[in-house]
Amino acid sequence: MTEKVFWIDPYKTQLKSIVTQISGDDIELSQTIFYAESGGQESDKGTIAGVPVVKAHKSGTRIVYSLESASELNVGDEVLTEIDWSRRYALMKLHFAAEVVLELFTQRFNGIHKVGAHISEDKSRIDFEWPENIGAILPEIQREAQALLDSDSVIESAFSDEPEERRYWKVEGFAQVSCGGTHLKRTKEVGQIALKRKNVGKGKERVEIRLV
Helix, strand or coil: CCEEHHHHCCCCCEEEEEEEEEECCEEEECEECCCCCECCECCCCEEECCEEEEEEEEECCEEEEEECCCCCCCCCCEEEEEECHHHHHHHHHHHHHHHHHHHHHHHHCCCCEEEEEEECCCCEEEEEECCCCCCCCHHHHHHHHHHHHHCCCECEEEEEECCCCEEEEEECCCEEEECCCCCCCEHHHHCCEEEEEEECCCCEEEEEEEEC
């Protein structure tokens, strides 16, 4: 099983580790800082041993990296992983902003149901199953979300079940939410956000979140 250093230190951009498995151009590592897409948060971009990672995917508690070519690598090799930090940091900000917005909707509307989410480096979005137009309430949700972000509160991130690799984030006095993504240390790091409503079909509402 790969040790997920991106949970221990999500601000780390380089890491030396050992190649533990190779199958064609797919490899696994003893430790990793390279996040694989999960929970709507896109994968990191970067290189392993100087070779671009084409795809990163989870398989249970394993993470498999598909390289442009792994022909020069062998099991037991020490390799350097480097990630695109500007992309990672944008993903962390937009991920947490989306989590805050989702939690505010959940707290306000009993029975609202999330049916989709996606976090890219440009924007994040949440799709709800909801029969009403949420446009009227969006300015208030944005104000409440921004107030929470501006509070500069500590974001705690830890395991709720370490053997099963289940994690959560918590802001004291606001919420504790199950989530296996990469998280900021403090809410203020997100900065200013802007919310926009989109209708994506009958009975569905979408909220897009961007950094200002």
